[in-house]
Amino acid sequence: MAKTKTAEPRRNTGKAERALGHRLKRLRTESQKPPIGPHAGEAGPTRHSVALDCGWGRLLFSQTYPDNPSIIDALSHEGDKRRDIAFYVRDPHVLLSLAPQETFLDPSHTYRLDLSTYRASRRKPKSFFIRRLASQVDADAVNTIYAARNMVTVSPDFFWANRDSRSITYIVAEDETTGDVIGTVTGVDHQRLFGDPERGSSLWCLAVDPQCRHPGVGEMLVRRLAEHFQARGAAFMDLSVMHDNEQAIALYEKLGFRRVPIFAVKRKNPINERLFAGxxxxxxxxxxxxxxxxxxxxxxxxxxxxxxxxxxxxxxxxxxxxxxxxxxxxxxxxxxxxxxxxxxxxxxxxxxxxxxxxxDQIAVESDGDEAIAAFLARHGSIVVKPARGEQGRGVSVGLETPEDTRAAIRTALEVCDRVLLEACxxxxxxxxxxxxxxxxxxxxxxxPCVIGDGEHDLRTLIERQSRRRAAATGGESTIPVDADTGRCLAGQGLSLDTVLEAGREIVVRxxxxxxxxxxxxxxxxxxxxxxxxxxxxxxxxxxxxxxxxxxxxxxxxxxxxxxxxxxxxxxxxxxxxxxxxxxxxxxxxxxxxxxxxxxxxxxxxxxxx
Structure with missing residues (x-):
């Protein structure tokens, strides 16, 4: 009986201690959760449910979540007009089975750059330079590029609030002549964000202004970010790219990125609809x-x-x-x-x-019309265009001689049997x-303009700029090399064989x-x-x-x-x-x-x- 009486209090004490231990464990777990806000994860190393607010949505680092249901729960709290991404999903097939009506497997490939073997390029940017985002004007310009590339825009205040963040880095490319921001990239330092034992980093939101005239902007942005993380001691840099973005994939592979079996899961929403809808x-x-x-x-x-x-x-x-x-x-x-x-x-x-x-305007039906010379003499510089037509076909601008005018009329007559002459x-x-x-x-x-590099002739520069315009516009914009191009160059004392000095910009049409x-x-x-x-x-x-x-x-x-x-x-x-x-x-x-x-x-x- 004595043992029984003395044993009972010890059993009660054990339960109390166990209950207290559970409460302390919960408190420790709560204290390790990242704070809410743009600097989430910077309060100290943590491996628990890390979600980084990027302004356009959150990056959920799935390896830090305790299980798949917690990832699904986090995705369910996606904000309005936002795009959350659960990255580094270990078992996407299992995760999707928990909420097949709400989530989908992102049709993107993951590529990794090994920073221990990466070597910086000796080639330097020409006519632009790379720097950190530094002002509210930069933030506005980045948003403009995002919108032009059909990306989710970000509040400029968010960029500014995160300019000194230890875990998220914004880099921009600036045109040396105009001062315009022409490209941007975002990087995330996993080690500083959540104490990543793998010492990883990742690249997000690479975008170049579709009107950009300079070659190599995207490549230089990627290289600068890789060098930034390499200097911080990161082991690798990952990125996610749409499986059919052949141009981007070619760039990444050229820089040494290799595809790795890492997956991303997103929530079905209007922004993502084209990725999961039939x-x-x-x-x-x-x-x-x-x-x-x-x-x-x-x-x-x-x-x-x-x-x-x-x-x-x-x-x-x-x-x-x-x-x-x-x-x-x-x-x-x-x-x-x-x-x-x-x-x-x-x-x-x-x-x-x-x-x-x-x-002032007149109509002619042949290149021999007597009114041509009088109209040209009256205005000095004129425009020739077909009365009917679109997309600039048959249009010639800034004509000043009878010979050029008659040649332009013949070109316009191939588009329409009636041609208009107009004061320029x-x-x-x-x-x-x-x-x-x-x-x-x-x-x-x-x-269209090109910028000389001191090495290539104008024909080559025009062809390269034409390829960039085609890539930026889905093939809708190209620069023809025709009589109008030759006439424009001749008016500047140039030809297609001219090697333009480095940094000089000229109009080619x-x-x-x-x-x-x-x-x-x-x-x-x-x-x-x-x-x-x-x-x-x-x-x-x-x-x-x-x-x-x-x-x-x-x-x-x-x-x-x-x-x-x-x-x-x-x-x-x-x-x-x-x-x-x-x-x-x-x-x-x-x-x-x-x-x-x-x-x-x-x-x-x-x-x-």
């Missing part, structure tokens, strides 16, 4: 101008049927309403409006009656996209059309109100709900202009980050709007007269 027949054959609209429609749950991929035709259906489109041309644009835009002489007369300023207005080419009679986007279109190698630079936020009024007035005069109005202007910030033409099927993909596709779908299906129609995603009201 493919639309013909989608891959669509051009970028049709695809941007189809993508926006799918994000809103609008049914899409591609009716002729090669021609850019598709049908959209929502709420019992169906609309057939060819890129940004829909059934809402009348045949009369299309015919007005189709004939540049008719367009000019219509907008002139509406009070717009137009250049010296300035910049401005495209204004008007949807529902409101300005949605404005951009300066600049002619006078036309700024995207399809002939031109580049597009957004000016929506600074365009002069009088230009906005004129563009909206032109749209109302033509009675066209979606149109691209082209002006020649001194500057986008000044009111002087002359009307050039109206495009009934403007390329909406050329104007990101402005919400052109969103406003187009708003027009077709107003009840599908996810946000108030009067407010753009950037918070800036659209402009209208």
């Amino acid at each position: 493919p639309i027949q013909g989608y891959d054959e669509l051009n970028p101008y049709a695809r941007i609209i189809v993508d926006e429609a799918r994000r809103r749950g609008i049914q899409v049927e591609v009716t002729d991929a090669a021609g850019g035709f598709f049908s959209l259906a929502y709420g019992g309403r169906s609309v057939h489109c060819r890129e940004s041309l829909s059934e809402m644009t009348s045949g009369v409006a299309v015919s007005i835009c189709d004939d540049k002489a008719v367009t000019r007369r219509v907008v002139e009656r509406a009070g717009l300023k137009v250049p 207005f010296q300035g910049e080419d401005l495209r204004l996209v008007v949807i529902d009679y409101k300005l949605v986007a404005a951009a300066i279109r600049r002619p 006078k036309t700024a059309n995207l399809h002939t190698g031109g580049s597009i630079h957004d000016v929506t936020g600074i365009v002069h109100p009088r230009l906005v009024d004129a563009a909206c007035a032109a749209a109302r005069a033509i009675k066209i709900p979606v149109v691209g109005i082209d002006f020649m202007v001194r500057r986008a910030t000044e009111p002087d202009y002359v009307f050039i033409e109206a495009n009934e099927r403007p390329g909406l993909a050329n104007h990101e980050p402005q919400p052109t596709a969103q406003r187009f779908i708003d027009l077709l299906f107003p009840h599908s709007r996810p946000i108030p129609a009067s407010q753009s995603p950037s918070g800036r009201p659209e402009q209208s007269p």
Whole structure:
């Protein structure tokens, strides 16, 4: 009995001690969890449920989570309009089985660079340099590049708050001449973030401005980040790249990256829809101008049927309403409006009656017309273009001699049997996209340029720049080497065989059309109100709900202009980050709007007269 009485208190004490031990263990576990916020994981080494907020979403380092259910639970807390990524998933098939309706296996490959054997390149960047993100202006520029590359944008305040982070690094490339940020990359130091025993690091969000004129920007950004982590003692640098991004994969393999069996899992959301939803027949054959609209429609749950991929035709259906489109041309644009835009002489007369300023113009039907010499003598410099045509075909700018003018007329006659001669207005080419009679986007279109390197002739430089423009635009933009190119070079005392000195930049064609190698630079936020009024007035005069109005202007910030033409099927993909596709779908299906129609995603009201 004595043993029994004395043993009972010891049993109670053991239970109390065990209970206390469990409570202490829970407290220790809680104390090891990373703090909430952008600097999560920097409070000290931890291997417990590490999720790094990157602004566009969270990176979940799956190797730090205790089990698969905890990863699924973390993904379920993904924020609105965010994209979380669970990386380093050990058993993706098991993880997916826990929530097959909510998650999917990201169709990306993982590549790894062994930093112990990596050797830095001796080649230095030309005409640009690499540095850390250093200002709010840098953050805004990075967001612009993200938007142009269809990536999720980040609050500029987030970039600024993390500029001194020990675990996340933002690097940018800056154009030496203009000071513009032309590329960016983000790096994560795993060891500093959560005490990674493997001493890993990773690369995220590599992006180069699609209008960038310099070769090798992406390569130099990757190299600088690799050297940064190598200096910190990291063992390797990983990255995730879409399986069909052949251009990026070729770059990574060139730098020594090797594919490794590491997987990522994401949550099904509108941003990721194209990665997990059933493919639309013909989608891959669509051009970028049709695809941007189809993508926006799918994000809103609008049914899409591609009716002729090669021609850019598709049908959209929502709420019992169906609309057939060819890129940004829909059934809402009348045949009369299309015919007005189709004939540049008719367009000019219509907008002139509406009070717009137009250049002097005549029509000719052969290169022997007697009016040619008189018109050229009257204006000194003229433009020759077919009365009907698109994408800059047959257009020649800045002609000053009868011989060049007649040759240009013969070229234009191959496009249309009627040719227009127009007084040349010296300035910049401005495209204004008007949807529902409101300005949605404005951009300066600049002619193609190349920058000399002191080694290669102009023919080679043009060919390389043409390849870069094609890669950046899905094959839509290339630089022709033709009579107009030769004429432009000759006017500068150059030829295709000239080796341009390093750093010298020249224009190689006078036309700024995207399809002939031109580049597009957004000016929506600074365009002069009088230009906005004129563009909206032109749209109302033509009675066209979606149109691209082209002006020649001194500057986008000044009111002087002359009307050039109206495009009934403007390329909406050329104007990101402005919400052109969103406003187009708003027009077709107003009840599908996810946000108030009067407010753009950037918070800036659209402009209208």
